[in-house]
Structures are given as C-alpha cells and as structure tokens.
Amino acid sequence: GQQVMQIPQYQHVQEGEDFTTYCNSSTTLSNIQWYKQRPGGHPVFLIQLVKSGEVKKQKRLTFQFGEAKKNSSLHITATQTTDVGTYFCAGISWAGNMLTFGGGTRLMVKP
C-alpha cells in the first residue's frame, strides 16, 4: 500500500532560525496536503499542492511539490514561537480515495 514518510521526526530551533520538513511517498501522488496540529489541538489544513513542480507561499511558509509528484517540502523562514506544533503531509493517491498521513515533524521553537 501507499506509504508516506516524513523527516525529521523532531526539530528544535532557536526563534528566528529557518525550518524545513520533507515528505516522501512510495508511489506517485495525485496531490498532497499539509496540516498543522498544535499541542493538544486538532489538524488544521494549510495548503494543497496539485501540479508537478508547484511552489506556493503563505507569508513565511513555502511549500513545494516535486517534479515526479512523489515528494514535497515545507519551509518556514524565521520561525516564531507561534509556529510550534506538528506538521503533517498527507498524500492522495491517483485512486483518490483516501489521505495517507506522513508521520509528522514536531517543531519546537526556543524563544
């Protein structure tokens, strides 16, 4: 079955440093979504990428979808304490019938 892997599992950064999490799928994806889950909270949708090589920006967040549609990344510039949480990618297969979540990257930001 489809597997989605995410690295790193954990990342500690000093406030102001950059952060990147990487997502890799065992199969070619139809599209990929990113979610953020704050400690004690629920996943909140951030963005969906559909096209090969697509790059989207949301303020300090930059999302990329690989040319082969098997990998994706999320980069945060100049982290803030409000960025703390776990970032999940979730891949959608070409069958389009379910989201498969990556293991998540837990971001901790030291003020």
Add this chain to the structure above:
Amino acid sequence: DTEVTQTPKHLVMGMTNKKSLKCEQHMGHRAMYWYKQKAKKPPELMFVYSYEKLSINESVPSRFSPECPNSSLLNLHLHALQPEDSALYLCASSQFRTNTEAFFGQGTRLTVV
C-alpha cells in the same frame, strides 16, 4: 460556519460499556471521516462516508460501529473496547472525497479503563 463539532470532548468508559461519539457539520460537505490518533502519531483513517454511504472501512474491529444518520451527522458507536483503544478520535469532513481540504473537529479524547 466552518466548524466540525464533536461531542463529548472527553470520555472515560469501562470495557463493558456502550457509548457513542458524535460529529456534526453544517458546511454541506458530502464526505465524512473517522480517524484515530495515538499520542505522537499521525491520524489513522478508520472509516469514510461518502454521500451518507460507508465507502471505506480500514479493517477496523467490529467493536467500533459507524453510523451516518444524515448528511450532517456522523456517529461512532463503541462497545466492549480495550484499553489499547484509548486515543484521540477525530472526525473530519470535506466537500468531496479527499481532493479538497479536510476540516477536522477538536476530537474526543477517549480513555478505556
């Protein structure tokens, strides 16, 4: 209204109890989901309802029984659970199946004693 509402927020139940989790959305979404999330793990899909019909059951034990009474409501009936079933149970909805963003509820934190 872009909310998915889940009740109760917390639930403690014994292994012989029967309880139900409830989920409601008024966004007109036609796909609804149940996920199970253990601590420090990603959400795991349990069930998918599409247009009020069960379309995916991810090999979930029969002690979990989903129900979709109408397009706005989703229930998860629990019976004879085990302590290892303790987890955060998340309900989500999306406009269509998977290719649009999923809105998650705040979850029910279930403890089985």
